[in-house]
Amino acid sequence: MITAASCSSSLLPSLQSLPGFLFKSRTFFYFHQIQNPQRFCKLFTQKRFHNALLSPQSSVQFPSHPNPDILLSYLISAVSSCSSISYCRAIHSCVIKSFNYTDGFIGDQLVSCYTRLGRADDARNLFDEMPNKDLISWNSLISGFSRRGGAVDEGKYIHGFALKLGVLWEVKLVNSLINLYGKSGYLDAVCRLVETMPVGNIVSWNLMIASHAQNGTAADGVGYFNLMRRAGMNPDDGTVLSLLEACENLGLQKLAEGVHGLITKCGLYANATVATGLLDLYAKLGRLNYSLKVFGEVNNPDKVAWTAMLAGNAVHGNGREAMELFEGMVKVGVEPDHVTFTHLLSACSHSGLVKEGKNYFDIMSQVYGIEPRLDHYSCMVDLLGRSGLLNDAYELVKRMPLKPNSAVWGALFGACRVYGNIELGKEVAERLFSLDPSDSRNYIMLSNMYSAAGLWRDASKVRALMKEKGLIRNPGCSFIEHGNKIHRFAVGDRSHPESEKIYTKLEEVIGKIRGAGFVSKTEFILHDVEQAVKEDMISKHSEKLAIAFGLLVTNAGMPIIITKNLRICGDCHSTAKLISFIEKRTIIIRDSKRFHHFAAGICSCGDYW
Known part of the structure; x- marks a missing residue:
């Protein structure tokens, strides 16, 4: 039995140093006096009990009890829901008095809790003191640091310790290290670990794909997927989720459709997490209609699926549709969370729904008990500001x-x-x-x-x-997919192999819209130059070049989908509207704020963006 005296003073204060933990008061009771210990232990997972436990008006002791398994069970539950370092230490104190760290793996649970709460030193001290560390113990520490992100120093410490003990042959341990290094951006370390592994498993491959997808080398991640297939490994849901992340970073719609086919072939469509990831990807690639189709095929969508579909409508500027989704999820008994309200308020902002947005902001706390966070305030300021209510926004x-x-x-x-x-x-x-x-x-x-x-x-x-x-402006660029690759255009760009054809097509369509009465909005050229120079500069914006290229290489029935890294300017916005009308084409442009769907001379944003 490990006693309080044997616990490192740097890790855990004594019971007496915890505020009110053993303080005599009006409310003074003992665990063994409670007739229903299950009910008492359940209180440990409740925030109001935690607050009472640590207040000066309360005092609790935890002597031994004839049914320690009951207490242990609920203490483990309390650790997993713990949200405060003080609560974690209170639970830790109880464990030291009554249990071994190995009982129910509660020592490992405490290590995870300390890392989750950002107390890396406490986690390492407890880990060092734990006797008989096993694979679960190692993974608890490594996984905790992985979730925190940026904990590469702790990762190197664990890596070196594991190497010294000769346990790096264990695949699960190596996978945890791959996950940690991958999330910290150390791809070289990831590759070295994989190369030295005796035998990898499906988790190893999935982590390799995810590590590259998360660190700007998504194409390499897809390459590892192809190697995995050649090695005879069958993909699972983790593989697919990593591939979906790679697709999002690459922006390749055809690749997304290929992954969609893989999901169907492998029988993973019924997996709600996979389906949610797929509909979210389609929305981000501009194919909201595909997202709606996938969402309609999900059986009993959960909160995450509803929120993802709502978010898709928000970024596409479909405020009314987002509101309908919100009402629909509430109607079927799915309770929204703070993420749901962030996207709902964003949808109202993009659609100018001021009254509705204010109402949702109020009911968020009044009805659902969700206290507004910075994201919610940001959406409300955006909502008011976009509507011209600058004074109201500033007062908020x-x-x-x-x-x-x-x-x-x-x-x-x-x-x-x-x-x-x-x-x-x-x-x-x-x-x-x-x-x-x-x-x-x-x-x-x-x-x-x-x-x-x-x-x-x-x-x-x-x-x-x-x-x-020494600050440098990020140049405006537009991107469009064709021939299984992404084509990039900058202002006045002539580096593309089809440059001559692109500029000829651009001059042709600009001539058509000018014949229809269009006049360039040169006020968006914010340089003190002559008018003729402004007109020449604005006619070669990256969006216009990408549209011209899209008109050359895509079939008439297909939408032209373009991504812009900055906010679309007013002149390009007006140009896209007229081109959609004259060429009878649908043009979808995603800028840094939202999607714009141009069709028949009208934009989905209603010129409100």
């Missing part, structure tokens, strides 16, 4: 109980740019500069605001400040 920022972050201030800054409120924009910009001095986007937006107002000297000062700080 000033009275919110949380400290506004860059997302909240950024939402207000964007509204200042749209409505040309220079004074408020300057104030908000200063807030953003102090929060993140290295984010070039804020300097560019302020400079653009000055330029749009004709304040060229002020704009020049901001650009000079950027140069002084």
Whole structure:
């Protein structure tokens, strides 16, 4: 039996040092006096009991009990739901008094809890003190660090210790290390571990695919999937989820359709997690109709599936449809969470549904007991700001109980740019500069605001400040899929092999829309140059080049799907509308904010973005 005295002082304070843990008070009771120990132990998992336990008005002792298994069972449950380091230490104290760390693997559970709460040193100290560490013990520590992310130093410590003990032959242990290194961005370490493994399993392959998908080398991840198939391994749900992540990063729709076929062939369609991942991918690739089809085939969709479908509608600007999905999920008894409300408020913001958004913000806390987080406030500021209610948005920022972050201030800054409120924009910009001095986007937006107002000297000062700080503007680029690859276009780009044909096609369609009365909106060229130069510059924006390429290489019945890394400018937006009308084509453009569906001369955003 490990006693409190044997526990490291650096890891756990004594029972007496825990606030009110043994404090004499009006509410003084003992575990063995409770007639229903199950009920008492269940209280340990409840937040209000935790608060009472640690308050100065409460005192609890945990002597031995004739039925220790009951206490152990509920203590394990309490560890898994623990949300405070104080609660974790209280449970730890009880374990030291009454149990061995090996009982029910509760020592391993405590290690995981400490790492989940960000107490790496406590986790390592407890791990070092645990006798008879087994594979589960190692995996508890490694998995905890993996979930935290960025814990590569602890990972190296574990790796070296495992190497010294000669246990790196165990596949499950190596897989845990692969997961940790992969999430920390150390792909070289991942590859070395895989190369030295005696025998890998399906989890090893899945982790290799996921590690590459998460670290900007998704194509290599797909390559490992092909190697896995050649090695005779059959994919499982973990394989498919990793592949879906790779598809999202590559942006290849044909690859997504191939994975869809694999899901059907392997009989994984009934897996709700896989189906949710697939519908989420289709929505992000611009194929919301495919997402709806997949969602309709999911039996009894859970909260995650409902939220994913709602999020898809939100980013496509379908506010009313998102609201209908929300009402539908509530009607069938699926309770929304804070993520659901984030996407719901975002949907209202993109569709200008101010009244509805305010209502959902209120019922979130009043009906569902969900306290607003920074994401929710950011959506509300965006909702009010987009609608021109800048004063209301600013007042909300000033009275919110949380400290506004860059997302909240950024939402207000964007509204200042749209409505040309220079004074408020300057104030908000200063807030953003102090929060993140290295984010070039804020300097560019302020400079653009000055330029749009004709304040060229002020704009020049901001650009000079950027140069002084060594900040570089991220150039605008547009991407379009064709022939199983992604084609990239920049402003005035002539590097594409079909450049001559692209520019000829672009001149042709611009000539058609100008014949229909279109006039370039050169006010979106924020440079102090001649009008003719502005018209030439704006006609070669990356979106226009990508549209021209799409018209050349896609069939008339297929939509042209383009991704833009920045917000689409007003001139390109108007151009896309007219091209969709004259060429009788559907054009879908995803910019940094949302999807725009252009068809028959109309955009799905209703010119509200």
